[in-house]
Amino acid sequence: MTTPEYRKGATTLRGKRVPGTTTDARLLDNAESADWLHTDPWRVLRIQSEFVEGFGALAELGPAVSVFGSARTPADSPYYALGEEVGRLLVEAGYAVITGGGPGAMEAANKGAMEAGGTSVGLGIELPFEAGLNPYVDLGVNFRYFFARKTMFVKYAEGYVVLPGGFGTLDELFEAITLVQTQKVTSFPVVLLGREFWTPMVDWLRGTLLTHKMVSEQDVDLLHVVDDPREAVDLIATARQERMEAQRPE
Numbered sequence: 001m002t003t004p005e006y007r008k009g010a011t012t013l014r015g016k017r018v019p020g021t022t023t024d025a026r027l028l029d030n031a032e033s034a035d036w037l038h039t040d041p042w043r044v045l046r047i048q049s050e051f052v053e054g055f056g057a058l059a060e061l062g063p064a065v066s067v068f069g070s071a072r073t074p075a076d077s078p079y080y081a082l083g084e085e086v087g088r089l090l091v092e093a094g095y096a097v098i099t100g101g102g103p104g105a106m107e108a109a110n111k112g113a114m115e116a117g118g119t120s121v122g123l124g125i126e127l128p129f130e131a132g133l134n135p136y137v138d139l140g141v142n143f144r145y146f147f148a149r150k151t152m153f154v155k156y157a158e159g160y161v162v163l164p165g166g167f168g169t170l171d172e173l174f175e176a177i178t179l180v181q182t183q184k185v186t187s188f189p190v191v192l193l194g195r196e197f198w199t200p201m202v203d204w205l206r207g208t209l210l211t212h213k214m215v216s217e218q219d220v221d222l223l224h225v226v227d228d229p230r231e232a233v234d235l236i237a238t239a240r241q242e243r244m245e246a247q248r249p250e
């Protein structure tokens, strides 16, 4: 007796596993329920499309720096002024500025970049309390998934400038230093702007994580804490210079 056999792509099905319809027939049948819209295989395609859109939008951006910071920084805060200034200085140093495209410190950096005549990128994220892209973004890409968006922040930047912020900012900061620590990215300065805000955190990293040997001295040294936005930009520009010299043929 021959067992019925059915080939479905790379898979061979036999006996009771042989389906009653073909893949083509199921594709063309529009009487099926639309539940598949909410399944993981369909999500995988949407995730893939976010990478395709992001890579397509940013591939020709040129040298860029990602700037992070609180979505809640008010426009009259000194941290907002710091964000605007670092956005402007980055543009004057030849960089495009990438932010999360939201309000607060993100808006400040985009404002500084746009008013200095540079490229001002906002990588928006779908949130339950979404406010849309701030008005100082001139190249915006909207994401559903945090992880796809975070790939863009790091892939298209030469370094990070991190203004004071909350959980979102800390998430972006610690992801970056983990990538540097594990050498997934190299020559990637991470600059914390605002000494008064960041020093207690760095002291805790030294006093607790280093004391318990959870990190090394070099790991903590990956973080540069500065007050002057000019110093932040110089650190990133110097790393670029060093990278170019290292790549130059002898």
Ligand SMILES: C/C(=C\CNc1ncnc2c1ncn2[C@@H]1O[C@H](COP(=O)(O)O)[C@@H](O)[C@H]1O)CO
Pocket: 067, 068, 069, 070, 071, 072, 099, 100, 101, 102, 103, 106, 124, 125, 127, 129, 130, 131, 164, 165, 166, 167, 168, 169, 170, 172
């Ligand atoms: C809180 C409000 C709006 C939030 N809108 C955001 N839009 C874009 N990106 C955001 C938003 N909120 C957080 N992020 C990301 O995290 C970082 C800031 O988070 P924090 O917790 O505020 O530090 C930021 O760099 C973004 O990438 C309404 O005011």
